[in-house]
Amino acid sequence: MSNSQIASKAPKQARQLHFHILRFDPHLKGDKPRIETFIIEESPGMTLFIALNDIRRNHDASLKFDFVCRAGICGSCAMVINGKPGLACHTLTATLDTDISLAPLPVFELIGDLSVYTGNWMRGLNERLEAWIHQQEEHDFNRLEEPMEPDLADEIYELDRCIECGCCIAGCGTIQMREEFVGAVGLNKIARYQIDPRDKRSDADYYELIGDEDGVFSCMTLLGCEDVCPKNLPLQSRIAYLRRKMLQIGLTSVQDNCLCVSTPT
């Protein structure tokens, strides 16, 4: 280890970064979408969080963007960075070319510039999929908790790590054609509750939620979601798993229906 560890991340001579930012304020009458370019000097360890604040502080105080944790934890700052959805806060400028293009996430309602309204979209999704534990009876919290297999708890946590940043939605081909598609974020939620023994819903219940053309059967398996997920969630394998499960349910119910029709009563 050496004390130059951090310092060595700095390039020898500071680069001039050209930020090309898609600007538009839908609340401002007559405002039109346009690209504006800002030039700033790169500093060592600079992230897009630092760069955008620099632009707001020194160039344009009206520039709108969202950051909260600035540590890659909360999912606020997803935007399209050089054409690819990602979290701005943990993107180091050193990993990018000197020309950097930034645009707001598509699909979500635009608040202004790089700021989008993911909150209402995600809440709508949550309500639609009833993304909470469905229990039959209340647990007495004075008593010992229900035991759970340690490996299963870890498996649930693996899927529980989604931060609802919206990158998978922005990177999804299907949603461009089907507005109502639940997306990888939605399917991952179902996958999470499906393996959780505390949730008493059956596979047939989940089929009701995602067993249609806006659910798991709509996914074209382009897997842009998996490519852009900043949390590296196993979206590909979970979607495949769910599709198999839901197909089983679908086929069973089709057979049942056929029996109903063909059996004389």
Added chain:
Amino acid sequence: MKIIYTDVLVIGGGLAGLRVATGVKARGHDVTVLSLVPPKRSHSAAAQGGMQASLANSAMGAGDNEDIHFADTIKGSDWGADQIVARMFVNTAPKAIRELAAWGVPWSRVQRGDHQAIINTKKVTIHERDDAHGLINARDFGGTKKWRTCFTSDGTGHSMLYAMDNKAHEQKIDVQERMEALALIHDISSKNEHRCYGAVVRNLMTGELLAYVAKATTIATGGYGRIFSVSTNAIICEGIGQAIALETGVATLGNMEAIQFHPTAIVPVGILATEGCRGDGGVLRDVDGYRFMPDYEPEKKDLASRDVVSRRMTEHIRKGKGVASRYGDHLWLDITLLGRDHIEKNLREVNDICHNFLGIDPAKDWIPVRPTQHYSMGGIRTKYTGESSTLKGLYSCGEAACWDLHGFNRLGGNSVSETVVAGMLVAEYIADFCDAVHSTVDINSDVVEHFIKCEQGKLDTLLTYENGEDAYELREAMETIMMEKVGIFRNGKDLEIAVKELQKLLKRSKQISVKRSKSKAANPALENAYRTQKMIKIALTAAYGALLRTESRGAHSREDYPERNDKEWLKRTIMQWSKVEEDLPQVSYEKIDINSMELPPGFRGYGKDMTISHPTSAIRQQAVDQAREKNSIIGDRFSLQEMLMPYKHLLPAKYRTKNERLDEGFSNE
């Protein structure tokens, strides 16, 4: 003008605010939650290491109970905490964690049989009993006698917040996002007392001002870490909740000088590396690679209380043992000894943060760290019910409040625990209040309109004032003053300068012009302007409180007064800003009564005992010892506790029951 009526208004959509909302809703009251951001993005999500609750499931937690959690918390607070509140807290924490388990948090679970752990840099084998298999696991944290911190990897706050927000969706709780409270609506009520009636709120997307009128208003907006230039806090932790309470001129703030510095934030960006790193066996090293903490604290070593470790690190850097870098000196956090598997499973966020922000692999490389502002023990002073001591109908809980669970130093793992526990309890007290006839809203709409007009006037002035001050400049100046003069080690000379300079900034902040961005709708420059005005006031309360407190207690450490002075300073700093034109708040003190303490003041066990004792402490200790002796013949730990400091009658009835543990059967009495 838009006026919206509800029973309970909750300002802040983090763990504390959401738990209050679910609690009052379950009791049948209407509730609206206002949040700056989607609730799942609140700063609660950044809590990494875990939540303390004395479940005693794991082998290293065996024998743990409320008594030990209580003693750890009081010692950690350097006897500044309210012991009644701490008792209420430790009894409710196991219930809170079990409730969250039922709501979906995938707590890490105990695996029966042998497993390896690193303790004091040595590999040890720990055996977990069969009947603990599958129960909630715990890890070690600083300043605790037992392994008590329950966790989901190092994303504990995230999992808790998601489970809580999902519960709020299930309950159809009304959450209004991107809404910011600018002022509390308050008046003298028909019963001739100061009463809070809701808030004037700004829609951050459209700029519209509206009023929410409610029977009870709860501030759960978190801490005020962002008055410092470097903080582990999310950028929304700006102390606006405390500021709007202060600006009523009626509500009081408590112990604003009590500010915690976390030992291990990464350099230079100040992002947290959880205490779980050291809890799981990581150690601190200096420029020579030498593990220095055992020299300073032979017993607790790297896992001494946070305030202690932060001071020892600063001392060590001052001795020239820091690692020089372009961002100033730092030390190393070494978790390489834990091994890659452990890091990738239980310290995932830290692993990600190291790769993304530092470009290092923590399984191979040491992490550059430095003590950094982390937590606000001070806040809106409340009674044990969460209600403001001086403004009826105003409640506060979580980090926003000075309830006062943490005194002058909070234990790691007690913050998320407090958010949920306080949310559970305060929800019941609020619901009781709303059930009572006297809580009826008796305010005229012209008073409400007056408050809206007043706020609109302030915003208009900011936007139209010509050639005034630049808010960004004032804010940077404030942050620098706090960093340099109100930090880990404080002294009278620097604090005096800090207060004077902040007073000047306060004056200048009255003449801010919003420059280069004049929109009345979403406008970051306008938001920065009005927040800066409020933040300078909060900074002043912290700096002024620190200047006046001529002793060292917990995280408040005065080089010119190194002793903890129980004789003169066993009291809370209380601030109120009733005269708007003055450039300092009014200060009073609230005595902490030794005679009613279950755990009288003593030595915390770190370094040399520097306490100036209060004569009553020894007398009370004697009484406690006698009671203990008497109780040992016929009683148990519960009867002793009841004898020393009865508190259960203050808890909401549903939370008075004892907690079941593997070795402590269930008895419902």
